[in-house]
């Protein structure tokens with residue numbers, strides 16, 4: 001499994017089926033910078049996954065971190081990425097209820113992460129996994145602790161760009177349930193602000 005940044009492979013750890021996520025050297029970066037960056041991202045990702053659980057975010061469990069190899073061994077999410085789930089559901093007229101429920105749950109998960117003052121950084125439908133009746137969040141390689149309103153708004157914006165406007169409204173219902181009406185409204189104002197800034201740059 002290849003993401004944009006890392007290589008994820010199936011493995012076992014103490015007999016538990018897991019995945020290993022490794023960041024391999026990038027040729028275009030100087031060796032010292034590259035190795036520092038990979039180590040820092042690996043460390044941060046593992047910490048975030050751990051801290052995210054304090055506010056109930058469903059995400060993989062970290063079983064081992066090897067900073068020499070820049071590797072995180074984590075529990076395997078046996079499911080379907082939300083992006084694939086939604087595209088399969090859109091072809092089946094009976095499963096729109098499933099999509100609605102999963103989108104709300106995805107919103108709840110991001111809301112819980114933000115409640116821990118963590119921004120995700122890459123919150124598209126590729127980084128949510130539908131597992132049974134639950135939605136898990138993963139891929140915290142670009143996350144930040146003590147996240148600003150700006151970074152949380154970027155999370156909402158990234159999600160909105162990966163779904164239809166109607167699907168985003170459904171997602172927001174779940175988000176609102178966890179973060180409340182006022183905070184969500186405040187964040188959406190920030191989203192508009194970012195969008196207008198982007199339009200200004202594009203002109």
Ligand SMILES: Nc1ncnc2c1ncn2[C@@H]1O[C@H](COP(=O)(O)OP(=O)(O)O)[C@@H](O)[C@H]1O
Pocket residue numbers: 001002003004005006007008019021060074075076077078081126127138139140141
């Ligand atoms: N805990 C996990 N369980 C199951 N599959 C995973 C897990 N972590 C990653 N993957 C798979 O590996 C792919 C890449 O992992 P990801 O963490 O998203 O890395 P990247 O930062 O490169 O996008 C994911 O899209 C997913 O298919």
Ligand SMILES: [Mg+2]
Pocket residue numbers: 003004126127139
């Ligand atoms: Mg990813």
